[in-house]
Amino acid sequence: MSQEHESVDLVGDDAVEYFAKAVLIAALTAGLAQVSIQLPGSLPPFSLQPFGAFFAGLLLGPVWGGLALAVYLLAGIAGAPVFSSGNAGLGYVLVGQGTGGFLVGFLVGAVVAGGIVHRGVTPRPLDEVGVPIQVAGLLAALVAIYAVGVPWMSSVLGLELGRAASIMAPYVPFDLLKLAIAVGIVQGGYLVRE
Amino acid sequence: MLSYRPGTTPAHGLDPRAKLGFQAGFAVAALAASSAGWLLGTYALAGLVLASARLSPIRVARDYRVVLAVLAFAPVLAGFVPGPPWFDAGPATRSALAVARVPPVLAVSAAYVRTTPVRDTRAAVQWLVPGRVGQLLGVGVSLVFRFFPLLVADLRTVRAAIHARGGQRRSVLVRGRLLAVRGLDRTLARSDRLALALRARCFAWNPTLPALSFRRRDYPVAAAGVALACAPLVRPVVGTFIPVG
Known part of the structure; x- marks a missing residue:
């Protein structure tokens, strides 16, 4: 095609496919930030947002998964109300309520998980990847998310690092649960598409 | 929530690159605040930015109310001590000072969102x-x-x-x-x-975009962004030559 239209440089079929997936996963991450499951009592709502980073890494690999989360952040900076509670703007990412580091952490986590699971730029089919590697990839993603998010929070809110870590510690079991759900979804064959 | 509104304010007329640069520089300068004077300066500058976008500070505060509520809670958490006397003012004050740096940054980014169409950001x-x-x-x-x-x-x-x-x-x-x-x-x-x-639709690598052009009024804004980003580096030098207080 591109030889017939010299002025138009078409995007390759594979790239279009991955790009469309990355954009929709960015939009899904934005959607998941708005929808949470209410837990009984005074427990914090069960946020589904980490799934965005998990699926970006698992399904798209480091480059396209990273692009998905970068697009998510940029859409928020450009003014789409894509962060939790419908927030937007560069200010929310940089300082916000101290949780901006977790947003950047999602981007780092998607790249880390994608790199471990796919070991290259091109995503490979997930049935070629063993469960232990998928779990290891997502665990590394979680570590990356907290490694960026907690010190960031401590510096914005002026809390000591230990205090910031102890505020976030109750969320860790929930995140491990989300990790188990994500791997379960992949293993359960829910994502096999005709 | 805040979103783009067409308008003719001075902020609407600026190039998005100048505004993005200013925003980033402002954030660096605001987060480097360590004295009350510096902090007041960032609030004053943020007020100017809001005025240039004809945006009311009350409107911005209302839109960011969840964020502000969480921020207000941070010093309480920082000062909490498990056991009597239950509260330590030292860490709480440090946290309150840190949290006080945040609202001007939010205000400036709200002004950006209000005055910049998405196509321009793109x-x-x-x-x-x-x-x-x-x-x-x-x-x-x-x-x-x-x-x-x-x-x-x-x-x-x-x-x-x-x-x-x-x-x-x-x-x-x-x-x-x-x-x-x-x-x-x-x-x-x-x-x-x-x-x-x-x-x-022949998705191509070379589509046609709106032409961005830096006009004369964009240069001071971009320069202010660079100056603000460098301000924390200059401050200690200034402090050594001009005894303050």
Whole structure:
């Protein structure tokens, strides 16, 4: 095609496919930030947002998964109300309520998980990847998310690092649960598409 | 929530690159605040920025109310001590000072969001990140604007369907899995259709974008951004030559 239209440089079929997936996963991450499951009592709502980073890494690999989360952040900076509670703007990412580091952490986590699971730029089919590697990839993603998010929070809110870590510690079991759900979804064959 | 409104304010007339640069520089300067004077300066500057966008500070505070509430809670958390006397003023004051740096940064980014159309931000992103990565980021941002409301609606539909079937009695694990699976399923179906539609429309690496042009009034704004970003480096030098207080 591109030889017939010299002025138009078409995007390759594979790239279009991955790009469309990355954009929709960015939009899904934005959607998941708005929808949470209410837990009984005074427990914090069960946020589904980490799934965005998990699926970006698992399904798209480091480059396209990273692009998905970068697009998510940029859409928020450009003014789409894509962060939790419908927030937007560069200010929310940089300082916000101290949780901006977790947003950047999602981007780092998607790249880390994608790199471990796919070991290259091109995503490979997930049935070629063993469960232990998928779990290891997502665990590394979680570590990356907290490694960026907690010190960031401590510096914005002026809390000591230990205090910031102890505020976030109750969320860790929930995140491990989300990790188990994500791997379960992949293993359960829910994502096999005709 | 704040979003772009067409207008003729001074902030509307600026180039998005100048505004993005100013925003970033302002954030660096605001976060470096360590004295009351410096802090007041950032509030005053943020007030000027809001005035140039004809945006009321009360409106901004109302839109960021959740964020501000969380911020106000931070010093309480910082000062909490497990055991008598239950509260330590030292860490609480440090946290309150840290938190006080945040609202001006939020105000400046609210002014940006209010006065900059998405297409301009997209063009600025593509200018900032050249080549194919910039192209994809730019197109991606516009597509996220298009698909975000659809996916929120999808997820709400799924959640309503789960509730309609008595799903709130199931465990969090099952509900989380159902929501994630159905949400992802609809997402992937949409991405297949989007890929097909992009190919059918000859999705190309070289589309036509609005031409950005730096006018005379953009230079001072961009320069102010650079100056603000460098301000924390200059301060100690100034302090050594001009005894303060």
